[in-house]
Amino acid sequence: MGRLRISPDDRWVAFNDRAAGSMRIYVVPFRPGETVARDKWIAITPEDTVVNAPLWAANGVSLYYLSNLDGNFCVWHQTIDSATGRPIGEPVPAWHFHDARRSMSRIALPTRGLAASRDRLVVSVAEAAGNIWLAR
Secondary structure, eight states, X not given: OEEEEEOTTXXXXXXXXXXXXXXXXXEEEOOTTOOOOGGGOEEOSOTTSOEXXXXXXXXXXXXXXXXXXXXXXXXXXEEEOTTTOOEEEEEEEEEXXXXXXXXXXXXXXXXXXXXXXXXXXXXXXXXXXXXXOOOO
């Protein structure tokens, strides 16, 4: 279990967990001093993707995370029901990184970062550039 993030309304905790070769993001009720049984964890992401860095938006109902859901590591957005903690609808891409020049793929998974403010997302991205010089 890692990258625990408490929702702005202090009702939920989002985190990523790796088990049985799969890495998923879950949400559980935030109850200080209590343990939430694994069978009560609410899965936010599918089993067949690699995910990381869940992050609540300031509105408390939007959860951002990094995922290879579409084959590239991008920033995804999932709306969460603030009463039940369950996802509403399907995840949608918030920021694509399908460009060969700018990508998260060259950054080790544990060091990829995601941060949000009221009106901005900040993400760590590696940039690759090259030049070919010809001389006569």
